[in-house]
Amino acid sequence: MPEQEAIPVSQFEYLVDPGNEFTPEQIIHRKDFRELAKRIHNFGINSSSIWLRFRVKSESLDDQRKFLVINNSGLDEAHFYLANGEKILSYQMGGRVVDFHKKIIPTNKIAFELDLSGMQEADVYLKIKSNNSKIFSAYIADLQQVNYKMNLQNILFGVFTGILAGLIVYNLFLFIAFRDKVYILYTIHTILIWFAKSSIFGYTQELLWPSWEWMNVRSIVLFGSLTGISITLFAKEFLAISRYAPKLKIGVTFLVGIFVFVVLDNIFFSQMAGYRIYLLAIGLLSVFVWFIGFRVLRKGYLPARYFIIAWTVFAMGALVHISIELGLIPFSSFSVYILPLAATLQVILFSFALADRKSILESEKEKEQYDIMKVLKQNESLIIEQNELLEEKVKQRTEELEYTLHNLQSTQTQMVNQEKMASLGQLTAGIAHEINNPINFVSSNISPLRRDIGDLLEVVELYRKKGKLEFSPESQKEIDKLEREIEFEYILQEIDQLLRGMEDGAKRTVEIVKGLRLFSRVDEQDVKKVDIHDGINSTLVLLNSAMAGKIKVNKEFGNIPMVECLAGKMNQVFMNIITNAIHALLDHAKIAEPTLTIRTSLLGEKIKIEIEDNGPGMPNHVKQRIFEPFFTTKAVGKGTGLGLSIVYTIIENHKGTLHVDTAEGRGTNFIITLPIYQTTPYND
Numbered sequence: 251m252p253e254q255e256a257i258p259v260s261q262f263e264y265l266v267d268p269g270n271e272f273t274p275e276q277i278i279h280r281k282d283f284r285e286l287a288k289r290i291h292n293f294g295i296n297s298s299s300i301w302l303r304f305r306v307k308s309e310s311l312d313d314q315r316k317f318l319v320i321n322n323s324g325l326d327e328a329h330f331y332l333a334n335g336e337k338i339l340s341y342q343m344g345g346r347v348v349d350f351h352k353k354i355i356p357t358n359k360i361a362f363e364l365d366l367s368g369m370q371e372a373d374v375y376l377k378i379k380s381n382n383s384k385i386f387s388a389y390i391a392d393l394q395q396v397n398y399k400m401n402l403q404n405i406l407f408g409v410f411t412g413i414l415a416g417l418i419v420y421n422l423f424l425f426i427a428f429r430d431k432v433y434i435l436y437t438i439h440t441i442l443i444w445f446a447k448s449s450i451f452g453y454t455q456e457l458l459w460p461s462w463e464w465m466n467v468r469s470i471v472l473f474g475s476l477t478g479i480s481i482t483l484f485a486k487e488f489l490a491i492s493r494y495a496p497k498l499k500i501g502v503t504f505l506v507g508i509f510v511f512v513v514l515d516n517i518f519f520s521q522m523a524g525y526r527i528y529l530l531a532i533g534l535l536s537v538f539v540w541f542i543g544f545r546v547l548r549k550g551y552l553p554a555r556y557f558i559i560a561w562t563v564f565a566m567g568a569l570v571h572i573s574i575e576l577g578l579i580p581f582s583s584f585s586v587y588i589l590p591l592a593a594t595l596q597v598i599l600f601s602f603a604l605a606d607r608k609s610i611l612e613s614e615k616e617k618e619q620y621d622i623m624k625v626l627k628q629n630e631s632l633i634i635e636q637n638e639l640l641e642e643k644v645k646q647r648t649e650e651l652e653y654t655l656h657n658l659q660s661t662q663t664q665m666v667n668q669e670k671m672a673s674l675g676q677l678t679a680g681i682a683h684e685i686n687n688p689i690n691f692v693s694s695n696i697s698p699l700r701r702d703i704g705d706l707l708e709v710v711e712l713y714r715k716k717g718k719l720e721f722s723p724e725s726q727k728e729i730d731k732l733e734r735e736i737e738f739e740y741i742l743q744e745i746d747q748l749l750r751g752m753e754d755g756a757k758r759t760v761e762i763v764k765g766l767r768l769f770s771r772v773d774e775q776d777v778k779k780v781d782i783h784d785g786i787n788s789t790l791v792l793l794n795s796a797m798a799g800k801i802k803v804n805k806e807f808g809n810i811p812m813v814e815c816l817a818g819k820m821n822q823v824f825m826n827i828i829t830n831a832i833h834a835l836l837d838h839a840k841i842a843e844p845t846l847t848i849r850t851s852l853l854g855e856k857i858k859i860e861i862e863d864n865g866p867g868m869p870n871h872v873k874q875r876i877f878e879p880f881f882t883t884k885a886v887g888k889g890t891g892l893g894l895s896i897v898y899t900i901i902e903n904h905k906g907t908l909h910v911d912t913a914e915g916r917g918t919n920f921i922i923t924l925p926i927y928q929t930t931p932y933n934d
Contacts (some may be wrong), residue, residue: 251679253742253782256389256390256395256396257389257391257393258289258318258387258389259289259304259318259387259388259390259391260287260288260289261285261287261304262286262302262303262304263283263284263285263286263302263303263304264283264284264291264293264300264301264302264303264556265277265280265282265283265284265297265300265301265303266293266299266300267298267299267300267301267303267377268297268298270297270298270299270379272301272336273921274331274333274341274375274377276335276337277301277303277375277377277639278333278338278375279336279770280301283301283303287818290385290386291385291386291387291417292384292385292386292388292574292575293378293383293384293385293524294383294384294465294576295381295383295384295526295575296384296522296888297522297929299377299378300377300378300379300384300386301374301375301376301377301738302376302377302378302386302537303374303375303376304331304373304374304543305371305372305373305374306364306366306372306374306390307370307371308366308371309370313712314392314393314394314858315363315392315393316363316365316366316390316392316401317354317355317361317362317363317364317375317390317391317392317396318361318362318363318388318389318390319357319359319360319388319389319390319391319396319399320344320359320360320361320376320378320387320392321384321387321388321389322360322384322385322387323346323358323359323450323452324346324380324382324383324450324452324470325344325345325346325360325378325379325380325384326345326346326347326379326380326381326383326467327343327344327347327377327378327379327380328343328344328345328360328376328377328378328379329341329342329344329360329376329377329378329746330341330343330344330362330374330375330376331372331374331375331376332365332372332373332374332375332376333373333374333375335373335374338413339372340365340371342354342362342363343377343877344360344361344362345360345380346452346455346463346466347463347466348410348513349460349461349463350461351460351461352457353397353866354615355393355458357396357400357456358400358451358452358453358455359396359400359452360439361396361447363593363805364390364842365574368582370597376810379572380816381467381520381521381522381525382470382522382525382575383429383470383575383576385574403451403523403567407448407451407453410444410590411444411595412723413594413597413598413919414440414441414443414444414594414597417440417601418437418440418441420601420698421433421434421436421437421440421495421601421604424435424604424608425437428541428608430698431605432484432487432488432604432916433489435480435483435484435487435488436484436600436601436604437483437487438480439477439480439484439597440597442473442477442480443477443593443596443597443682445473445476446470446476446477446593447475447590447593449470449472449474450470450590451471451590454466454469454473455469455496455867467521467794468516468517468521469518469522470515470525471524471528472516472726472889473918474515474528474532475510475512475513475524475528475531476509476513476518478505478509478511478528478531478532478535479506479509481535481539482502482505482506482509482535482539483502483506484541485502485543485557485599486499486537487552488553488557488603488604488607489542489546489553490546490551490553491542491546492897494545494546494551495542495545495546495549498542498545498776499797499820501538501542504532504698505535505538508530508531508534509528509531511885512527512528512531515527517526517835518870527680529575529576529903532568532571532572532841533568533569533572534565535568536561536565536568536569537565539561539677540561540562541564541773542557543557543558543561544558551612552606552610553603553606553607553796554865555603555606556599556602556603556606556607556690557600557603559599559603560595560599560600560602560603561596563592563595563596563599564592564593564595564596565593567577567588567591567592567593567596568592570588571588571592585897588770589814605848606752608924614752624830631847654926659886664917674824685759686758692756692759696749696752696753696756699749700749702801703745703749704751707745712729714729717729717787764811764928776816777814777815777816778814778815778816778817778926779812779813779814780812780813780815780817780820781812782810782813782820782850782857782859782924783807783810783850785817785820785824786805786824786848786850786859788821788823789821789828790803792825793825793828793829795834796829796832797832797836797846798836800836800844801835801836801845801846802843802844802846803845803847803848804844804845804846804847804848805848806847806848806849806850807848807849808849808850808851808852809852810850810851810857811852811857811926812926813857813924813926814926814927814928815904815924815928819900819903819904820900820904822896822897822923823900823901824861824901825896825922826893826896826897827861827894827895827897828861829893830847830893830894831846831861831865831918832846834863834865834866834918835863835864835865838865838866841866843864844863844864844865845863846861846862846863846882847860847861847862847863848860848861850860853923855923855925855926855927856906856923856924856926857923857924857926858921858922858923859921859924860919860920860921860922861919861920861922862917862918862919862920863917863919865916865917865918866915866917867914867915867916867917867918868910868911868912868913868914868918869914870872870913870914873910873912876894876910877894877897877898877908878897901922901924904924904928905924905925905928905929906922906923906924906925907921907922908920908921908922909921
């Protein structure tokens with residue numbers, strides 16, 4: 251280890267040159283440099299050149315030969331100028347465009363000699379340009395310190411290379427042994443991982459093509475994109491996407507297409523645009539393959555377990571790397587090793603995942619062979635059981651025929667009842683129409699009659715007043731006697747009461763007629779939008795006499811829209827359920843305050859109707875049978891047992907549901923749900 255530590259460049263000034271047009275002589279005279287008190291800074295991905303300036307003093311350096319080393323090996327160009335005041339003393343060039351053999355120090359870093367001979371201080375100007383992110387971090391050190399840092403990095407790179415080489419040889423052997431293409435895809439991916447990470451750290455330039463400028467400036471994006479293609483194809487094969495998630499194959503094709511586009515763009519067009527798309531594709535790949543892994547695991551593909559763990563390590567490293575490249579996360583000395591470390595852990599964990607996959611597939615194969623043997627043994631018992639199964643099928647078929655016959659009888663009964671209800675509806679509508687004309691005549695004449703009687707009473711009152719002034723005393727006595735005999739004052743009150751009674755009776759009759767017309771709805775044979783509240787109110791009007799003022803009715807109507815249904819059928823539903831509730835309440839005198847509650851509410855694309863009473867409720871064995879045809883708990887002659895069965899059929903044909911919530915001693919609540927829209931024609 252060297253005796254002295256390297257000196258980091260911790261404070262410097264910078265200037266952005268968007269047009270790459272400033273000369274060193276012009277830069278020296280620029281006054282618009284900005285201070286940046288950071289050891290490491292990311293100047294982003296752009297086409298601008300960045301000029302950096304900082305001052306070095308000879309008193310802070312010892313007498314040994316010093317070098318300025320830039321840590322970022324991915325910079326394409328770095329121009330070094332040493333100036334004293336307005337005079338440029340020396341110039342050096344570094345970066346990926348420089349032949350490795352022409353470097354001052356044989357290292358994959360960018361190094362410049364810092365010669366302050368005969369000067370107490372000098373200004374250093376650096377111009378950096380690159381198609382990828384311009385991350386700047388530098389230090390000043392002597393040759394021993396530089397070699398120490400390089401040797402340490404070379405050791406880590408050697409460990410990285412050794413691990414990948416071992417995995418490559420091992421999986422090539424497995425491919426030769428099992429001929430499973432997932433192993434050759436993994437091997438190709440591992441090789442490309444080495445090229446991609448070696449390009450980032452400059453080892454491909456040092457070891458493979460030291461003077462090939464074209465490859466040096468394109469290798470990061472080129473091998474990164476090829477690595478993306480290989481890992482996408484490996485994930486597709488390993489996770490068996492064609493079998494467990496075939497719809498997601500289009501996503502795999504899309505990602506491969508993006509990486510192919512980046513490769514072509516990097517070769518023939520703009521490396522900078524390709525680098526941005528490459529970062530975006532890596533981010534999409536990280537999230538998309540993660541999603542596929544969990545999707546396949548949920549479908550029971552157990553090898554995806556280790557794959558998800560390995561991919562999580564890689565995805566986290568990749569996302570952190572992308573965030574650093576885009577300047578979303580500050581760069582640090584440790585950040586440069588995040589992606590290589592994540593890639594190393596990834597390929598190691600993928601190796602475990604492949605071993606686990608091989609173990610699971612072998613277990614499944616053994617289980618499959620065992621199942622085949624088990625099936626062969628079961629064939630004998632199946633032959634023995636065949637006769638029993640045939641007898642059971644005959645019995646089952648007989649029961650199905652009996653059940654079908656029972657349903658036909660029930661359907662026939664319901665059809666007869668529906669015809670009766672239709673006839674009753676037509677009769678009701680006719681009666682309502684016939685009553686409507688005379689009652690309209692009565693109700694329309696009450697107001698004129700009240701006005702005429704009022705006029706007559708005004709005349710009588712005028713006669714009474716004038717009579718007291720102009721009639722003789724004998725005439726006045728006779729008139730007073732007559733008024734007392736006929737109780738004139740009572741007659742006036744009785745006339746007013748009779749007119750009010752006639753008016754109330756006419757209004758009540760109009761409501762009953764309206765209820766009859768709404769309830770019958772014989773003119774509506776098609777599904778139409780109906781106000782459910784009108785149907786409930788008309789039913790309550792018709793059943794008002796049956797309640798005899800003994801039942802309290804609570805209407806808790808919600809804000810519900812018009813509902814597509816057959817109004818007459820729905821009114822029949824309300825009539826049957828409310829009638830049953832009235833009978834349950836009035837047949838049990840022990841109920842202190844009989845109450846009927848009707849609620850409506852909106853449930854998304856459906857409405858809910860609740861008809862609840864506080865009657866005696868039903869035991870469980872009755873609750874289970876109330877919708878059966880001909881089942882009734884009433885005395886002989888008082889019920890057919892078809893009402894609730896018809897109700898259930900009507901609700902079912904409207905694509906709704908009917909549920910009863912009841913228990914002995916706590917009342918009964920019929921809960922109806924109906925769709926707001928009928929998507930298919932109603933079947934009566």
